[in-house]
Amino acid sequence: MVRIKNRYLVVNYLYPHGNGQSNNKDLPGALEFHQPTPDDFHEGRLITAIRNGVTELFGDYGLGMVSTSLKVNYHSTATSTSIIRCPQKHFEMVWAALTFMTRLPKPIDVPVVIKVVRVSGTIRKAEEDVIRRAKELVLRAKTGDSRPGDDQILRDVVKTVAKRRENEVLLGDEEEEAEESESD
Numbered sequence: 001m002v003r004i005k006n007r008y009l010v011v012n013y014l015y016p017h018g019n020g021q022s023n024n025k026d027l028p029g030a031l032e033f034h035q036p037t038p039d040d041f042h043e044g045r046l047i048t049a050i051r052n053g054v055t056e057l058f059g060d061y062g063l064g065m066v067s068t069s070l071k072v073n074y075h076s077t078a079t080s081t082s083i084i085r086c087p088q089k090h091f092e093m094v095w096a097a098l099t100f101m102t103r104l105p106k107p108i109d110v111p112v113v114i115k116v117v118r119v120s121g122t123i124r125k126a127e128e129d130v131i132r133r134a135k136e137l138v139l140r141a142k143t144g145d146s147r148p149g150d151d152q153i154l155r156d157v158v159k160t161v162a163k164r165r166e167n168e169v170l171l172g173d174e175e176e177e178a179e180e181s182e183s184d
Helices: 043-067 088-099 123-143 150-183
Strands: 006-014 071-076 081-087 113-120
Touching (some): 006 088, 043 071, 043 081, 081 123, 088 113, 113 123
Antiparallel strands (some): 006 113
16 A cells, blocks of 8 residues: 655745735834735635646646645635645645735735745644744744844845736737837
């Protein structure tokens, strides 16, 4: 008998511009990006988004390899955390699809940075890490502390994503103008 081996990805959702639910500017630095996920974003939408991302990046081959054991074991909108089970040999494909997601799926359509914070071989260790991180976040929110460089690193990532998005829009506009001039 062959045992199917999986990996468990612990994922955090960070909202650089807020999540659309609350516009409170008085949040402590630790909670500025760690806001609750919208309630409309559930396990089904997450799985669909991952499958679409894997298909876009790796085609039907990637989707076939990943779909064998893709499952959301845990999803909390309050802590903006998920645990995703995926095949051991192809967990990098799921990781890549999550990394390239810049917005939540269409009905919600909120800018997001998805951060894989741990890859584990057992669900137990992944759950322990989620609990530890939630306790740390609550403690940091109570004391108003943040780790040195945390906010700056995230701000740099957000700026980079925004610049890429602007470049894509500009390149798209230039291509449309070139096509229009060619057709004239």
